[in-house]
Amino acid sequence: MNKVVKFLAYDGRVNVICTNTTELVEEIRKIHDLTPVTTAGLGRLATISGMMGFTDIKENDDHITIQLNGRGPMGALVSVIKRKNKTTKIKVYTDNPHVDLPLKSNGKLDVGTAVGRNGFLNIINKNEITDSNYNGLVPLVSGEIAEDFTEYFAKSKQIPTVIALGVLVGSQGVKSAGGYMISLMPDATEEDIVKIEKALQNIDSISKMISENKSLEDIAKIVTGDKNIVMLENDLDIKYECDCSKDKFEKALISIGKEELSKILEEDGKAETVCHFCNKKYYFSKEDLENLLKNM
Numbered sequence: 001m002n003k004v005v006k007f008l009a010y011d012g013r014v015n016v017i018c019t020n021t022t023e024l025v026e027e028i029r030k031i032h033d034l035t036p037v038t039t040a041g042l043g044r045l046a047t048i049s050g051m052m053g054f055t056d057i058k059e060n061d062d063h064i065t066i067q068l069n070g071r072g073p074m075g076a077l078v079s080v081i082k083r084k085n086k087t088t089k090i091k092v093y094t095d096n097p098h099v100d101l102p103l104k105s106n107g108k109l110d111v112g113t114a115v116g117r118n119g120f121l122n123i124i125n126k127n128e129i130t131d132s133n134y135n136g137l138v139p140l141v142s143g144e145i146a147e148d149f150t151e152y153f154a155k156s157k158q159i160p161t162v163i164a165l166g167v168l169v170g171s172q173g174v175k176s177a178g179g180y181m182i183s184l185m186p187d188a189t190e191e192d193i194v195k196i197e198k199a200l201q202n203i204d205s206i207s208k209m210i211s212e213n214k215s216l217e218d219i220a221k222i223v224t225g226d227k228n229i230v231m232l233e234n235d236l237d238i239k240y241e242c243d244c245s246k247d248k249f250e251k252a253l254i255s256i257g258k259e260e261l262s263k264i265l266e267e268d269g270k271a272e273t274v275c276h277f278c279n280k281k282y283y284f285s286k287e288d289l290e291n292l293l294k295n296m
């Protein structure tokens with residue numbers, strides 16, 4: 001289970017959310033046949049997406065689309081987040097899942113180079129019923145993802161937030177993955193901030209703490225320096241779910257226009273479409289295409 005736990009620290013002046021996404025990131029690695037560095041990149045995006053399902057989605061009708069493109073070899077990284085009560089549902093993809101890069105001199109996966117640093121993080125919040133939009137766009141800081149989202153929360157949402165995201169990849173796949181977000185409420189004191197900064201010095205990475213089987217509660221205590229944290233919710237989950245259908249791809253085929261579709265029918269006599277998020281294939285026969293054209 002990909003567990004998510006929410007806590008309050010320092011008498012409610014600080015919000016904390018912690019997650020273990022080891023199983024989720026391993027599932028994503030298999031779906032997209034990822035290399036170690038793209039597992040880390042897309043895994044970090046999936047981890048922050050999972051947490052944002054609980055911090056940034058207010059109602060079941062809201063959904064968030066995240067586009068991250070640093071013009072690196074991975075191209076775009078995309079995530080779509082929805083929530084149904086206590087479960088966040090996410091789907092992710094990257095343009096180039098097979099990018100492979102040498103490790104950095106410190107032995108870590110070079111996510112920043114794979115993602116690139118010359119681009120933007122774009123976050124679109126949308127409500128399906130009212131069709132209202134909130135759009136937050138910030139330039140990338142490092143392409144390492146956690147820092148880029150920290151910038152987004154500070155600049156676009158005006159919430160001082162500490163974000164850590166980590167994926168540990170071994171020869172057999174994902175060893176551990178997870179993350180945490182510490183958000184300061186408007187009444188957080190200077191003293192709270194100093195205590196948190198002190199706690200964050202010289203601590204292990206989130207992926208290491210999870211690989212050592214530390215509980216999310218222990219991790220929340222370590223990263224905030226508050227031994228008296230209060231648990232708010234501990235039965236939250238993140239699931240990978242793609243909601244694609246032949247219907248959606250039919251609409252996509254219609255949207256390319258009569259001329260293009262006639263050309264496909266003439267030249268290929270059929271069409272095969274692939275979902276970016278789950279790699280499911282949808283086949284359109286000659287008859288399917290003829291029927292689509294008839295109704296256009």
Ligand SMILES: [Zn+2]
Nearest residue numbers: 242244275278
């Ligand atoms: Zn799909």
